[in-house]
Amino acid sequence: MTKYELIDEIAEKACCTKLDARNMLNAFIDTVTEQLVQGNKIKLIGFGTFEVRQRKAREGRNPRNNEPIQIEASKTPAFKAGKQLKDLVNGK
Template sequence: MNKTELVASMAEKSGLTKKDTEKALKAFEESVMDELKSGGKIQLVGFGTFEVTNRKARVGRNPKTNEEIHIPESNVPKFKAGKALKDMVNLSK
């Protein structure tokens, strides 16, 4: 599912117009990015948690030349699924 399909699905389920739904989705994305940028986390009970974790500096290897390279430390966004989401996904098996 791409963003256009997601907007269409959300609009159908909410009864909003596609234009209003797209604005709401954009606002959600911006809110999540702003909170993660400031180092916070967002918990949506039952759905999951968005947070930032620190990945320490490490030594990697270039697969083409087999040469060691230094990979600097970085902050990475992380999503951890909530119990309700995990249960819903496992019911479809």
């Protein structure tokens, strides 16, 4: 599903215009992004949790010549599905 298809679904289910649905979706995305950049966690009970995870510095291998390389520590955004969402996806 593309962002535009998602906007269509939101507009239909929320009984609003596509413009309103687009603005709501963009506001949600912007808010989640801002909170993750600040290092905050967003918990949506029953749906899941958006968070930033720390990745340690580690040694890797260059796939071209198999030489060892140092991979720097980094942060990565992550989503962990909640139990209710997992159960629905698994047909429970």
